[in-house]
Amino acid sequence: DIQMTQSPASLSASLGETISIECRASEDIYSNLAWYQQKSGKSPQLLIYAANRLQDGVPSRFSGSGSGTQYSLKISGMQPEDEGDYFCLQGSKFPWTFGGGTKLELK
Amino acid sequence: EVQLVESGGGLVQPGRSLKLSCAASGFTFSDYNMAWVRQAPKKGLEWVATISYDGSSTYYRDSVKGRFTISRDNAKSTLYLQMDSLRSEDTATYYCARWVYYGYRGYFDYWGQGVMVTVSS
Numbered sequence: 001d002i003q004m005t006q007s008p009a010s011l012s013a014s015l016g017e018t019i020s021i022e023c024r025a026s027e028d029i030y031s032n033l034a035w036y037q038q039k040s041g042k043s044p045q046l047l048i049y050a051a052n053r054l055q056d057g058v059p060s061r062f063s064g065s066g067s068g069t070q071y072s073l074k075i076s077g078m079q080p081e082d083e084g085d086y087f088c089l090q091g092s093k094f095p096w097t098f099g100g101g102t103k104l105e106l107k
Numbered sequence: 108e109v110q111l112v113e114s115g116g117g118l119v120q121p122g123r124s125l126k127l128s129c130a131a132s133g134f135t136f137s138d139y140n141m142a143w144v145r146q147a148p149k150k151g152l153e154w155v156a157t158i159s160y161d162g163s164s165t166y167y168r169d170s171v172k173g174r175f176t177i178s179r180d181n182a183k184s185t186l187y188l189q190m191d192s193l194r195s196e197d198t199a200t201y202y203c204a205r206w207v208y209y210g211y212r213g214y215f216d217y218w219g220q221g222v223m224v225t226v227s228s
Contacts, residue, residue: 034214036152043202043218044152050212087152091206091213095168096154 002026002090006099012107013078021102023088025069032092035064035073039084047086048073080106109133109217111203116222119193129186129203129219136184137161140206142215143177143188145199145224153199156188157206171197193226200224 003026013019023033031051036044046055048064051071061076075082083106088099115127127143143155156177157166165177176189186203200223204215 030212032212032214036215043221044215045218046214046216049214049216050209053209055216089152089214094157094166096157098152098154101151 001095002029002093002097004088004090004097004099006088006102008102009100010103010105012105013075014107015078015080017078017107018074018076019078019104020075021073021086021088021104023066023071023073023099025071025090025092028068029090029092031067032090033064033066033071034089034091035062036087036089037082037084038087044087075104078104078106082106109205111205111217111219113201113203113219113222116201116224118225118227120228121194121226123193124189124191125193125224127188127190127201127203127222127224129188131184131186131203131205134205136179137181141179141186142204142206143186144202144204144215144218145197146202146221147196147199150199155201158186190224193224195226198224198226 005024007022033051035048038044047062052064063074086102110132112130119125142157158177162179174192178187200221202221203219205217207216
Protein backbone atom coordinates (compact mmCIF):
# COMPACT_ATOMS: atom_id res chain seq x y z
CA ASP A 1 0.00 0.00 0.00
CA ILE A 2 1.10 3.59 -0.62
CA GLN A 3 1.62 5.37 2.70
CA MET A 4 0.75 9.06 2.87
CA THR A 5 2.66 10.89 5.60
CA GLN A 6 1.08 14.23 6.35
CA SER A 7 2.62 17.02 8.44
CA PRO A 8 2.16 18.78 10.68
CA ALA A 9 -0.56 17.00 12.64
CA SER A 10 -1.74 20.33 14.01
CA LEU A 11 -1.14 23.96 13.26
CA SER A 12 -2.16 27.25 14.78
CA ALA A 13 -2.08 30.30 12.51
CA SER A 14 -2.80 34.00 12.93
CA LEU A 15 -5.25 35.89 10.76
CA GLY A 16 -3.59 36.65 7.42
CA GLU A 17 -0.69 34.25 7.99
CA THR A 18 0.47 32.00 5.17
CA ILE A 19 0.69 28.31 6.05
CA SER A 20 1.72 25.09 4.34
CA ILE A 21 0.74 21.48 4.88
CA GLU A 22 2.83 18.67 3.42
CA CYS A 23 2.08 15.16 2.22
CA ARG A 24 4.80 12.69 1.37
CA ALA A 25 3.97 9.50 -0.50
CA SER A 26 5.92 6.28 -0.02
CA GLU A 27 6.28 6.01 -3.80
CA ASP A 28 5.72 8.16 -6.88
CA ILE A 29 2.02 8.98 -7.26
CA TYR A 30 2.38 11.00 -10.47
CA SER A 31 0.40 13.99 -9.18
CA ASN A 32 -2.62 11.79 -8.34
CA LEU A 33 -3.09 13.92 -5.26
CA ALA A 34 -6.11 15.79 -3.92
CA TRP A 35 -6.62 17.97 -0.87
CA TYR A 36 -9.78 18.18 1.24
CA GLN A 37 -11.05 20.38 4.03
CA GLN A 38 -13.35 18.93 6.65
CA LYS A 39 -15.13 21.09 9.19
CA SER A 40 -16.40 19.64 12.44
CA GLY A 41 -19.32 17.29 11.90
CA LYS A 42 -19.34 17.83 8.15
CA SER A 43 -18.24 15.83 5.13
CA PRO A 44 -14.95 16.57 3.34
CA GLN A 45 -14.92 19.30 0.70
CA LEU A 46 -12.57 19.18 -2.29
CA LEU A 47 -10.03 22.00 -2.49
CA ILE A 48 -7.33 20.86 -4.92
CA TYR A 49 -7.12 17.98 -7.42
CA ALA A 50 -4.35 16.66 -9.66
CA ALA A 51 -1.87 18.21 -7.20
CA ASN A 52 -2.35 21.83 -8.30
CA ARG A 53 -5.80 22.33 -9.84
CA LEU A 54 -8.15 24.55 -7.83
CA GLN A 55 -11.69 23.20 -7.52
CA ASP A 56 -14.39 25.57 -8.78
CA GLY A 57 -15.66 27.86 -6.03
CA VAL A 58 -12.62 27.42 -3.77
CA PRO A 59 -10.95 30.72 -2.81
CA SER A 60 -7.74 31.51 -4.67
CA ARG A 61 -5.79 31.76 -1.41
CA PHE A 62 -5.65 27.95 -1.55
CA SER A 63 -3.00 26.46 -3.82
CA GLY A 64 -1.34 23.10 -4.32
CA SER A 65 2.04 22.09 -5.62
CA GLY A 66 4.37 19.15 -5.85
CA SER A 67 5.25 16.12 -7.89
CA GLY A 68 6.62 12.62 -7.46
CA THR A 69 6.38 11.85 -3.76
CA GLN A 70 6.23 15.37 -2.24
CA TYR A 71 3.14 17.59 -2.23
CA SER A 72 1.98 20.65 -0.37
CA LEU A 73 -1.12 22.73 0.24
CA LYS A 74 -0.65 26.45 0.88
CA ILE A 75 -3.12 28.89 2.33
CA SER A 76 -2.01 32.44 1.54
CA GLY A 77 -3.63 34.49 4.24
CA MET A 78 -5.42 32.49 6.94
CA GLN A 79 -9.11 33.35 7.37
CA PRO A 80 -11.41 32.33 10.26
CA GLU A 81 -13.42 30.08 7.94
CA ASP A 82 -10.28 28.09 7.12
CA GLU A 83 -10.29 26.41 10.53
CA GLY A 84 -10.81 22.68 10.22
CA ASP A 85 -9.10 19.43 9.33
CA TYR A 86 -7.21 18.96 6.10
CA PHE A 87 -6.48 15.65 4.37
CA CYS A 88 -4.57 14.60 1.30
CA LEU A 89 -5.64 11.63 -0.84
CA GLN A 90 -3.62 9.58 -3.32
CA GLY A 91 -5.64 8.07 -6.17
CA SER A 92 -2.71 6.53 -8.00
CA LYS A 93 -3.05 2.94 -6.85
CA PHE A 94 -5.49 0.79 -4.88
CA PRO A 95 -6.00 0.93 -1.99
CA TRP A 96 -6.47 4.68 -2.26
CA THR A 97 -5.02 6.17 0.90
CA PHE A 98 -5.39 9.37 2.86
CA GLY A 99 -2.89 11.33 4.88
CA GLY A 100 -3.38 11.31 8.64
CA GLY A 101 -4.79 14.83 8.65
CA THR A 102 -3.80 18.30 9.85
CA LYS A 103 -5.90 20.20 12.36
CA LEU A 104 -5.73 23.93 11.55
CA GLU A 105 -6.80 26.46 14.14
CA LEU A 106 -6.89 30.23 14.26
CA LYS A 107 -4.53 31.64 16.84
CA GLU B 108 -26.90 20.46 -7.84
CA VAL B 109 -25.13 17.20 -7.03
CA GLN B 110 -26.57 15.49 -3.97
CA LEU B 111 -25.60 12.25 -2.28
CA VAL B 112 -27.78 11.14 0.63
CA GLU B 113 -26.81 8.11 2.69
CA SER B 114 -29.18 6.06 4.83
CA GLY B 115 -29.35 2.74 6.62
CA GLY B 116 -26.89 3.26 9.44
CA GLY B 117 -27.45 2.38 13.09
CA LEU B 118 -26.41 0.22 15.99
CA VAL B 119 -25.73 -3.44 15.19
CA GLN B 120 -24.25 -6.34 17.14
CA PRO B 121 -20.91 -7.88 16.14
CA GLY B 122 -21.34 -10.57 13.52
CA ARG B 123 -24.61 -9.14 12.20
CA SER B 124 -25.33 -7.39 8.90
CA LEU B 125 -26.34 -3.94 7.74
CA LYS B 126 -27.02 -2.43 4.31
CA LEU B 127 -26.27 1.19 3.52
CA SER B 128 -27.83 3.12 0.66
CA CYS B 129 -26.78 6.31 -1.08
CA ALA B 130 -29.36 8.12 -3.22
CA ALA B 131 -27.80 10.28 -5.91
CA SER B 132 -29.33 13.22 -7.73
CA GLY B 133 -28.28 16.20 -9.80
CA PHE B 134 -26.09 14.24 -12.21
CA THR B 135 -26.21 11.22 -14.53
CA PHE B 136 -25.40 8.54 -11.96
CA SER B 137 -24.67 5.84 -14.53
CA ASP B 138 -21.75 7.87 -15.92
CA TYR B 139 -19.68 7.83 -12.73
CA ASN B 140 -17.61 5.47 -10.63
CA MET B 141 -18.71 5.60 -7.00
CA ALA B 142 -17.15 4.68 -3.67
CA TRP B 143 -17.61 4.31 0.06
CA VAL B 144 -15.19 5.97 2.45
CA ARG B 145 -15.36 5.67 6.23
CA GLN B 146 -14.11 7.62 9.20
CA ALA B 147 -13.87 6.09 12.66
CA PRO B 148 -14.67 8.48 15.54
CA LYS B 149 -11.98 11.14 15.88
CA LYS B 150 -9.88 9.36 13.23
CA GLY B 151 -8.83 9.90 9.65
CA LEU B 152 -10.46 8.85 6.41
CA GLU B 153 -10.26 5.32 5.01
CA TRP B 154 -11.30 4.19 1.55
CA VAL B 155 -13.56 1.12 1.72
CA ALA B 156 -14.76 0.12 -1.75
CA THR B 157 -15.26 1.36 -5.30
CA ILE B 158 -17.59 0.31 -8.10
CA SER B 159 -17.30 1.20 -11.76
CA TYR B 160 -19.96 3.26 -13.52
CA ASP B 161 -21.67 0.17 -14.95
CA GLY B 162 -21.13 -2.10 -11.97
CA SER B 163 -18.83 -4.44 -13.86
CA SER B 164 -15.80 -3.85 -11.65
CA THR B 165 -15.48 -3.62 -7.89
CA TYR B 166 -12.52 -3.01 -5.59
CA TYR B 167 -12.21 -3.42 -1.81
CA ARG B 168 -9.74 -2.74 0.93
CA ASP B 169 -8.32 -5.94 2.33
CA SER B 170 -9.95 -5.62 5.76
CA VAL B 171 -13.48 -5.73 4.28
CA LYS B 172 -12.89 -8.12 1.38
CA GLY B 173 -15.27 -11.09 1.64
CA ARG B 174 -17.48 -9.30 4.20
CA PHE B 175 -18.65 -6.14 2.36
CA THR B 176 -20.29 -5.93 -1.06
CA ILE B 177 -20.62 -2.72 -3.03
CA SER B 178 -23.34 -2.57 -5.68
CA ARG B 179 -25.44 -0.08 -7.57
CA ASP B 180 -28.82 0.27 -9.27
CA ASN B 181 -28.39 2.78 -12.08
CA ALA B 182 -32.13 2.83 -12.80
CA LYS B 183 -32.69 4.06 -9.24
CA SER B 184 -29.51 6.20 -9.07
CA THR B 185 -28.61 4.43 -5.85
CA LEU B 186 -25.37 3.02 -4.46
CA TYR B 187 -25.32 0.28 -1.83
CA LEU B 188 -22.95 -1.24 0.69
CA GLN B 189 -23.92 -4.61 2.11
CA MET B 190 -21.92 -5.16 5.29
CA ASP B 191 -21.84 -8.69 6.72
CA SER B 192 -19.95 -10.19 9.68
CA LEU B 193 -19.54 -6.75 11.18
CA ARG B 194 -16.76 -6.11 13.69
CA SER B 195 -16.25 -3.42 16.29
CA GLU B 196 -13.49 -1.95 14.12
CA ASP B 197 -16.08 -1.25 11.40
CA THR B 198 -17.62 1.41 13.64
CA ALA B 199 -17.42 4.64 11.67
CA THR B 200 -19.26 7.28 9.73
CA TYR B 201 -19.66 5.97 6.18
CA TYR B 202 -19.63 8.42 3.28
CA CYS B 203 -20.54 7.75 -0.31
CA ALA B 204 -18.49 9.75 -2.76
CA ARG B 205 -18.28 10.31 -6.49
CA TRP B 206 -14.98 9.49 -8.24
CA VAL B 207 -13.92 11.55 -11.25
CA TYR B 208 -10.85 12.00 -13.41
CA TYR B 209 -8.81 14.91 -14.63
CA GLY B 210 -6.88 13.20 -17.37
CA TYR B 211 -5.73 10.03 -15.62
CA ARG B 212 -5.65 11.60 -12.17
CA GLY B 213 -8.63 10.57 -10.09
CA TYR B 214 -10.19 12.07 -6.99
CA PHE B 215 -13.49 12.37 -5.08
CA ASP B 216 -15.34 15.53 -6.03
CA TYR B 217 -18.62 15.16 -4.09
CA TRP B 218 -19.37 13.48 -0.78
CA GLY B 219 -22.58 12.66 1.03
CA GLN B 220 -23.30 13.88 4.55
CA GLY B 221 -22.39 10.50 6.00
CA VAL B 222 -24.21 7.85 8.01
CA MET B 223 -23.07 6.44 11.35
CA VAL B 224 -22.57 2.71 11.86
CA THR B 225 -21.91 1.47 15.39
CA VAL B 226 -20.97 -2.15 15.95
CA SER B 227 -21.38 -3.06 19.59
CA SER B 228 -23.03 -5.64 21.81
